[in-house]
Amino acid sequence: MTQAFDAAMAGFHPPLPLAVAFSGGADSSALLLACAQRWPGQVQAWHVHHGLQAAADDFERHCQQVCQRLAVPLRVCRVDARAAPGQSPEDAARQARYQAFLQFAGVQPWGEAIKSVALAQHADDQAETLLLALSRGAGVAGLAAMPGHWQRAGLDWYRPLLRVAGADLRAWLQARGQDWIEDPSNHEQRYTRNRIRAQLLPALQQVFPHFRDTLARSAAHAAQAAELLQELAQADQAAVGEPPQIRALQGLSQARQANVLRHWLRSRHGTTPSAAQLAELQAQIAACTTRGHRIHIKVGRLMVQRQGAVLDCYNGSVLDFPSERGAGAPKQSSPAP
16 A cells, blocks of 8 residues: 555655655655655755644644654744634635745755745545535636645745555555654534545545546646646737726637636736626626726625726725825726727
8 A cells, every 4th residue: 555655755856955844644744754764864844833723732742753753854833823704714724834834935044945845735635625626616727626746936846645545645654653643623524624534535435446546637637727728818818908908808709708807817916706706797898888888896805897998906995095096086097999
């Protein structure tokens, strides 16, 4: 059962020095141990103390003991991972964790700066992510699930274990007499991901024994499709302009128009529309054939409105500053198409 893990690590060639995100659980313990043995003196461990449960201090102490035994430097960041209103606890913890990683990357107290970061998500995690995306009606970007490699903040980020089952990781650790800690929150059924892990994955294992591999292939196909859509959106964005010209948008097919609008809202304004919001925006664009037709709708967390010949996006919760336009004065419109 350990062959899959050994094969994954044999194919992992990150630029060094390397940091490993280390929670103390089985997955990150296996990854840290394998990396420390393969690249002695070139590996750090990064641990995030979320402060969400009483056991968090015990997690940190365990990580310190493991890193001392492996002669691996350990960096610890304590964060406030409490969820904001309307935010899921899982998303809040994930966002806090990545912010901590970026903080780690910006300050390097030991030797040469870190060039790569390794995360220990595995094939079960990838299957859970894809199933969650399917349950939410996600598009191809969501169905691509978790990437195995990407770049951010000047670093290469890797998930080298996405084709390795969680049971194989534990078998690898047990064969080496290594212990790990179990996060009690992993068994709380109030979290959707935990219910998928406890109830759905065992059923899939019975019916489709190779479901991890087949779902991983589907995610890879979706990732390729998402990349093509991104390239098309960039080309269409250049054609319709910034801000987007309404007449140019009207010249696109509905599918290409939706694709470039998503790209514009996400890349230029950091928001993602719901399917219903995007459909309404497209309907308004199609109806925009006269000078007086007004567009003013909520899209994502922002507002989109017509400004003459173009679309404008702004934060509806922030009022215009009076000294710039005069209290309550409307924006100046460009000539209508």
